[in-house]
Amino acid sequence: MFERHTNIIEFKQSRYCSPHPSLRQVCRSIGADAPLNTMIRVRPTPVPCPFRGRFTFNYRRSDRVCADPVSRAWSCADPWSLVLQHQACPDVAGAERLSETLTCLATWRNHDTHFMFGKLNSVKTKTDADRYRCFIYQPFDLGGGQQGFHVVQSGDSTCQGLQSVHVGHKVMNLTNERRRLAKCRLPEWLTAHHEWHRVDSRLRFHIFHKNHSIKVSHEQGPGQEGQDDESTKLICSQITELSENSAQVVFHHSRGCTSGYQCAVLYRRDRHVVEIKLGDVVPSPEAACQFFDETRHNFTTLVAASHPSHPCPYLGRHAVIGVQREGRRVRDACSGAFSTLVMGCHASDTLELRSECRQRTESSEYRCHGSWQENNTHFLVASPLSRSSPSARRVCFISMATGDGLHFSTLQEACYRSVLPGQEGSLAFNVTINGDCRAEASTSGSRSAAAVTAVSWLLLLALLPLFSAR
The missing domain is CATH 2.40.128 (Lipocalin)
Structure with missing residues (x-):
């Protein structure tokens, strides 16, 4: 009997009806050329395979x-x-x-x-x-x-x-x-950041240090503990097209024991924002991009995890009209209707949504991370800074300029192209240009001057009795 491994024993045996009178003689009757039988442990613990890849x-x-x-x-x-x-x-x-x-x-x-x-x-x-x-x-x-x-x-x-x-x-x-x-390397504008997050942070793309493979993992939200969180690994197999701001890549796709090849189109939107379209998983690398129809797949919008900022577009102060939340019109300022949009005035990378509620000015602030334009539509990825801002970690502002002004919509997952700005989305509103940042500074200055004047009058009223007593 031979223990080959903790899970395996091999042994030789004699004939069943042996004429030998003792166990010793029975064992001696087993020849060197007797066949080896194999026994395996019940419920064995697996071991790493000697060949991987x-x-x-x-x-x-x-x-x-x-x-x-x-x-x-x-x-x-x-x-x-x-x-x-x-x-x-x-x-x-x-x-x-x-x-x-x-x-x-x-x-x-x-x-x-x-x-x-x-x-x-x-x-x-x-x-x-x-x-x-x-x-x-x-x-x-x-x-x-x-x-x-x-x-x-x-x-x-x-x-x-x-x-x-x-x-x-x-x-x-x-x-x-x-x-x-190993000869395939991802574009430098993608590997400039080794961690990318989808707009809602539910999907994470981690680029390994050799810049030819990506780990895609899901972040589990509340109530999702224990659900399948198996990650996907994408290994660069071939770059079929490459330009300054886009690339078409054939990835080797593996998830669990499922494997194949997947075509991906990558777009550089800004220094800190990229978008990706992933095709279907197919058996061979040759077929991955050959039958890839880009119109069948949505964009996944990714933002650098380090949260770098970028100047906001549409610099100035804008009056807001027609606010909708989840498709429902909101008219009460204390219920989420805001009246002013300020972009890049106090800081070039900051966006503010202001409302007047019970004679108090409330502001939801966002930091801009990157923006780009496609045809007549503008896209901006930003993250909330203040507590009064919505709870989403990042949002995509989609806007379009017409003769009636600017039309905005926000999305919390990705910058979907099918959304009609000003009418659809988590938040939709329209704005008219009310003034540039000089007007905003003038308004802020007027508020400060008014506050100083009010304080001066209060001090004067407090001192009058002293002068009267003399």
Whole structure:
């Protein structure tokens, strides 16, 4: 009996009806060439697979190799799972299109041979005898970036007959794709910030330090604890188009054990704002952008997580009319109707919405992060600064200028193009130009002067009795 791993024991056994009178003699009757049987621990703890990454591979059945179309393999998010996506070759008997998920359960070395024991799950596996398989493997390096593993799979749930990585029930040659992918680098205007957040902060894009891969994760909101928060990894496979402010990229997409290729179009909107459109996940990199229809997908608006500011557009003081919240008209100033929009007057990167409630001026302040224009529509991403501002972490202001003035709408997820400014959105309002920042300064100065005058009169009234007494 041999303990190969904490999860695996191999043993030899004698014939059932042995004529030997003692146990010692029975054990001595087991020959050196007796077959090894394999036992696996019940509910074993998986172990990291010896080969991880993305691979293309061919496989041999009998004496024929299935190499075209190419088969693919890739690691799952956890370190102990691997997907083997076999393609069918019409001229190879036994070759078929089949997707298998391999869970690695044990690895060990016997002399110069590397062993691995695992569990295969597919539509064809029905019993444990179908699922458990033994493997031997050997790394290779052919130079020129051609690295990978020779792998042989057993024909049953034991390790019997596995002696060479070139002969066996199923022989596979896995070639690593990592070197080809490593040459792909994301645009500098995207990697200038390594952390990007969607406008509502529910989606986060983290760019790894080598600037060729992105981790996309979801932030769980209240009441969402325990829900699926599995992240997605995007690895740059190829840049098909690149300009000063846009790029088309083929990403290798992986989430859990699901993997494929995804086309993405990236747009630089401002130094601190980018937008991305992600296509469907497809099996091959060649097809990712070939059938990508940009009109079918919405923009995802991303803001640099460091919250850098940027000068606001439409500098000046504007009168507000027709305020709507979630499609309902608001007329009462104490219920959220504001009367003045001030942009960039007190600070170039600050926007204010003012209202007069019970003879008090209330202000909701926002800091501008970036803006851009498409045709006749202007987009601005900002975040609230004051407590009286809405609770959203960031908002997108969408505006359009017409002969009647400026029409504004705000959105809390992304800068959607289908919204009609001034009529739709979380907040909608219209403004007329009331004056530039000099008028705002004059108004502020008048308020200050009025306040000083009022204080002076109060002091004078307080001193009059003293003069009268004399």
